[in-house]
Amino acid sequence: MRKLLHVWRRYHAVWDIPLETLEEAGINLIALDRDNTTFNRKDRDVPERIREWVHAARDKGFLLYMISNNFHGAEIAHTASILGIKSIDHAMKPLPCALEKVCKTEGVEPGQAVMIGDQIFTDIASGNLAGSKTILIDALSQRDLFYTYLLRLFEYFITRNIPYASKER
Numbered sequence: 001m002r003k004l005l006h007v008w009r010r011y012h013a014v015w016d017i018p019l020e021t022l023e024e025a026g027i028n029l030i031a032l033d034r035d036n037t038t039f040n041r042k043d044r045d046v047p048e049r050i051r052e053w054v055h056a057a058r059d060k061g062f063l064l065y066m067i068s069n070n071f072h073g074a075e076i077a078h079t080a081s082i083l084g085i086k087s088i089d090h091a092m093k094p095l096p097c098a099l100e101k102v103c104k105t106e107g108v109e110p111g112q113a114v115m116i117g118d119q120i121f122t123d124i125a126s127g128n129l130a131g132s133k134t135i136l137i138d139a140l141s142q143r144d145l146f147y148t149y150l151l152r153l154f155e156y157f158i159t160r161n162i163p164y165a166s167k168e169r
Contacts, residue, residue: 008133009165015049029108033117034068036139039079054083063106067091067098094125120155
């Protein structure tokens, strides 16, 4: 269970992740969760700092994908188009299928990919099962689906001792 929930790095927000750190780790592909990672569920928008970070990552040559469990494919595609990246909806994380498919499609070894998300039981577990690095970030808002609130209670006990690589907010 420890490897399944292993967090490679932890940051407060996507925009805190230094792209140089990903380059140094040999990362070529960045997979981003949508809800409360790149898309603020409360404000129903993509924060400008996320847009800037994604554009900087693309300019550096990273391949970028949005991988979401969300079933609203049109919404996922719209958010991804705002960021100028490709997307997969209905990902069924923690299953690694979507991330594995993206890696295979792009010709990237799973060890050269990173899964970034706000939930340890879905995003982080999926990345670990695929054999990728994982980055846990804080949720952009406290607005969640009802079952996510329950999972967050368990997440707290697992993540409370994982140090942040980024500065305190």
